[in-house]
Amino acid sequence: MLRSEIRNWLPEKDPQKLSWLWQHANQLRRETVGGKIHLRALLEFSNCCRRDCAYCGLRAANRKVTRYRMSAEKILTLAEQAARRGFGTVVLQSGEDPKLDPDWLAELIRKIKSRTALAVTLSVGERAPAELALWRQAGADRYLLRFESANPDLFRRHHPARPGHSCDRLALLGILRDLGYEIGSGMLIGLPGQTMEDLVADLYLLGKLDLDMIGLGPFIPHPDTPLGRQAGSSSSEQVPANEDMTYRAIALARLICPRANIPATTALTTLSPQHGLELGLGRGANVFMPSITPAAYRDRYQIYPGRAQLCGSDNESFRRIAYRIRAMGREIGQGRGDAINYLARKKRKSGGLS
Ligand code: 5AD
Ligand code: SF4
DSSP states (O other): HHHHHHHHHOOOOOOOHHHHHHHHHHHHHHHHHHHHHHEEEEEEEEOOOOOTTTTTTTTTTTTTTOBBBHHHHHHHHHHHHHHTTSSSSSEEEOOOTTTTOHHHHHHHHHHHHHHOOOEEEOOSSSHHHHHHHHHHHOOOOEEEEBOOSSSHHHHHHHHOOOOTTOOOOOHHHHHHHHHEEEEOOOOOEOOOOBHHHHHHHHHHHHHHTOEEOOOOEOOOOOOTTTHHHHHOOTTTTTTOOSSSHHHHHHHHHHHHTTTTTTTEEEHOOOOHHTTTHHHHHHTTTOOOOOOOOOOHHHTTTTSSOOOOOSSOOHHHHHHHHHHHHTTTTTTTOSSSOOOHHHHHHHHHTTTTOO
């Protein structure tokens, strides 16, 4: 897809044209990744973070957060429970926890892989290549690292580097791919200062990175962060952090990366608890990642306020999600639900045709 086409779609107001975009993205989704919705069990195992992202409630400078790190036994029990409930993937997510012991995580991955058939996705921030290699060797399958914004100035301003460290997420994504991970990335929609041109560049970059998974969601202000206290720009070039712009980005992401797995993200379903799930999944997305983190911890994982009401941490809430998915006429995928894009890349690498 051309940059100019992306640029034209973003401010489109004509309901008929938009309806064409939704239908086209939905049909392409059906043809490329099929009708099933893959559910991922999101386990937020530590809210400790050494970074100070201006948009995130878990930033190190936010002293109001009561920090936690779950024990390996607790995580293992929750992962086993998720497998029994029918999940095919567990996503181990944390802040960029400075006390995360690489060997501890490697051992935990090994145990999850030996006791369950779960695919293991990691989402633990910017880590040293040696650690990423260790976890891959231990059996980790996938890694999520959003580039957040393709505009380097905007990225640096809102995601300051650690003193003495460079912060090149695109280089890390390349390393992750070379290690054989299935890789996921994406951006925030409506970050203060993000212009329409920036969002065009974000969407274009998704295609260039040959991603297997794409996570994108609306920016939701958190009151205890610099960006939660700052008034948003009223410029017409400022990308609005709303539902409508998120659907456009999801639909365009599907057209740009037809074979990727794309979730209706937690931020989208937080912004729109009533329809976010259905409209996201009906306009290009094919994955949902309900949190299975027990409520006592989940309440302390407030990247933004009101997060993850639509969770899967008990049987009743899991049933509610399954009901909503089936009411859309869609089925829940069984097994790992690897991205078609990843399977094709693996085949190409091993000399087969894709
Ligand atoms: N609103 C929406 N998404 C956010 N993230 C961080 N802070 C916010 C916020 N205030 C997203 C980032 C990060 C992911 C884990 O959560 O994109 O990569
Ligand atoms: Fe930490 Fe991630 Fe939040 Fe940044 S977005 S402060 S790295 S948890």
